[in-house]
Amino acid sequence: MSDTIAALATGRTAAAIGIVRISGDGAVPAAAAVFSPRNGRPLEQAENHKMILGSLRSRGGMVIDQALAVVSRGPGSYTGEDCVEFHCHGSPVVLAECLEALFERGVRQARAGEFTQRAFLNGRMDLVQAEAVADLMEAETAEAAANAAGQLAGAVSGRVNGVYETLLDMAAHVQAVVDYPDEELVPVEVEKMEEQLDHSSLVLRRLLQSGRRGRILRYGIPCVLLGRPNTGKSSLLNAILGYDRAIVTPFAGTTRDTVVERVKLGGILLRLADTAGIRESEDPVERLGVERTRSAAREAELALLVLEGSEPLAKDDWEAMDQAAAAKYSVAVINKSDLPAKLEKGEIQRRFTRVCEVSALTGEGLGQLEDIVRQLFADRTPCETGEILTNARQGEAVSRALKSLESALKALRGGLTPDTVLMDVEEGLAALGELTGRTVQSDMVDRIFERFCVGK
Numbered sequence: 286m287s288d289t290i291a292a293l294a295t296g297r298t299a300a301a302i303g304i305v306r307i308s309g310d311g312a313v314p315a316a317a318a319v320f321s322p323r324n325g326r327p328l329e330q331a332e333n334h335k336m337i338l339g340s341l342r343s344r345g346g347m348v349i350d351q352a353l354a355v356v357s358r359g360p361g362s363y364t365g366e367d368c369v370e371f372h373c374h375g376s377p378v379v380l381a382e383c384l385e386a387l388f389e390r391g392v393r394q395a396r397a398g399e400f401t402q403r404a405f406l407n408g409r410m411d412l413v414q415a416e417a418v419a420d421l422m423e424a425e426t427a428e429a430a431a432n433a434a435g436q437l438a439g440a441v442s443g444r445v446n447g448v449y450e451t452l453l454d455m456a457a458h459v460q461a462v463v464d465y466p467d468e469e470l471v472p473v474e475v476e477k478m479e480e481q482l483d484h485s486s487l488v489l490r491r492l493l494q495s496g497r498r499g500r501i502l503r504y505g506i507p508c509v510l511l512g513r514p515n516t517g518k519s520s521l522l523n524a525i526l527g528y529d530r531a532i533v534t535p536f537a538g539t540t541r542d543t544v545v546e547r548v549k550l551g552g553i554l555l556r557l558a559d560t561a562g563i564r565e566s567e568d569p570v571e572r573l574g575v576e577r578t579r580s581a582a583r584e585a586e587l588a589l590l591v592l593e594g595s596e597p598l599a600k601d602d603w604e605a606m607d608q609a610a611a612a613k614y615s616v617a618v619i620n621k622s623d624l625p626a627k628l629e630k631g632e633i634q635r636r637f638t639r640v641c642e643v644s645a646l647t648g649e650g651l652g653q654l655e656d657i658v659r660q661l662f663a664d665r666t667p668c669e670t671g672e673i674l675t676n677a678r679q680g681e682a683v684s685r686a687l688k689s690l691e692s693a694l695k696a697l698r699g700g701l702t703p704d705t706v707l708m709d710v711e712e713g714l715a716a717l718g719e720l721t722g723r724t725v726q727s728d729m730v731d732r733i734f735e736r737f738c739v740g741k
């Protein structure tokens with residue numbers, strides 16, 4: 286018998302409604318002790334999933350709210366245990382009093398993630414789905430939410446379970462043939478095994494490749510604005526964001542610290558960093574700023590080199606150009622197209638395949654920059670099925686499983702007999718079991734649920 290837990294399921298500030306959730310064998314009796322249904326029927330007899338109006342009493346017995354109670358008996362509830370929810374008026378005081386009254390009845394405060402942890406332990410969802418719950422709550426874009434919702438519905442779990450079942454059948458068959466050589470068992474066909482291992486590897490490889498997209502879905506593509514001082518990097522950041530985030534002045538050396546914002550450009554989520562203009566400087570603060578620029582440049586996948594279109598190339602442009610060219614993708618952005626052009630474009634076009642002219646001031650040319658970014662990352666637009674791995678734990682488990690399968694496949698193709706690859710197949714099974722939580726260690730489970738908030 287598990288103890289009964291309760292927590293505030295909604296926000297901590299005053300709101301229209303606030304929900305207290307209770308889960309465990311003692312949930313219904315504890316709730317019934319503090320709540321009197323208006324229809325006069327004891328809460329114990331309430332129909333499942335139905336809202337019951339009644340009065341909620343504090344520890345001292347005062348009526349503190351007219352609230353709704355919902356009973357969901359296990360196993361048909363979120364946690365798989367008996368659950369009760371109180372839908373109260375969303376006053377922090379009322380909600381705190383409601384919890385206090387429950388704690389007096391032997392209910393205890395839930396730990397972070399404990400409701401979802403119980404859902405997992407009771408087989409209501411696997412680990413990938415539980416992690417999707419956390420992802421869903423942290424989602425910053427509709428695409429990230431859609432992917433998490435797909436994972437919660439079982440998109441990744443389904444793929445993984447398919448591979449798991451195939452491997453399990455294979456291992457059981459090989460093992461049986463080894464253990465009972467005298468029985469008339471169907472012989473293991475090496476060719477069929479190879480085919481299954483090959484297909485399973487393919488599925489896992491695809492999942493693994495989706496992991497990169499998963500990270501980008503969550504955090505955005507790391508992108509940096511580079512250039513010598515005063516070329517309009519901060520102006521461009523503001524123009525892309527649509528509001529004045531960074532300070533802009535006519536003085537060179539305005540931006541000292543990197544400013545990072547998530548922003549969509551051409552439909553692609555970027556983690557865009559505005560940086561201190563690169564130049565030689567005696568000022569110790571500016572030198573530290575430029576150091577930060579260099580480190581942001583090293584981490585960026587996309588560099589937007591901002592050039593002053595109304596002046597010829599200057600000495601300080603060269604380091605910025607080198608830094609930008611070192612990024613995986615770079616775009617030369619010739620700014621200030623509203624002013625007379627003085628920049629010799631030939632040199633730029635020789636060094637950069639992607640060049641566009643914009644005016645951060647008027648917004649001219651920004652559409653072209655959007656097009657370039659969209660084309661660069663066209664293959665990264667999110668898929669809606671939720672078949673994208675979104676965290677490192679999952680990626681690590683899949684890659685371990687894949688290594689085992691590849692090793693098995695290599696051995697078979699090298700002429701080894703099926704029983705010699707049994708260990709590899711079993712290792713693959715263990716890794717996949719860890720991924721979905723079939724074979725995971727309990728301390729690992731605790732770690733996973735620590736990232737949740739209380740009440741989830």
Ligand SMILES: Nc1nc2c(c(=O)[nH]1)N(C=O)[C@@H](CNc1ccc(C(=O)N[C@@H](CCC(=O)O)C(=O)O)cc1)CN2
Nearest residue numbers: 294304306334355357360361362363364368370400741
């Ligand atoms: N008020 C409230 N809203 C919520 C939740 C909750 O627990 N309470 N959820 C959680 O955090 C999420 C919804 N997840 C849920 C998943 C399953 C069940 C459940 O009781 N399932 C039963 C019966 C379903 C039915 O009525 O058909 C089942 O699957 O057997 C409830 C919530 C989001 N919104």
Ligand SMILES: Nc1nc2c(ncn2[C@@H]2O[C@H](COP(=O)(O)OP(=O)(O)OP(=O)(O)O)[C@@H](O)[C@H]2O)c(=O)[nH]1
Nearest residue numbers: 514515516517518519520535538539540562645646
């Ligand atoms: N005419 C015109 N002026 C611009 C444009 N973009 C920026 N400026 C001006 O250029 C000056 C410098 O702009 P910033 O955005 O601060 O330049 P920065 O590259 O961030 O400069 P640092 O932070 O010093 O490296 C400001 O006076 C801006 O108003 C543009 O497209 N057209």
Ligand SMILES: [Mg+2]
Nearest residue numbers: 518519539540
């Ligand atoms: Mg600036």
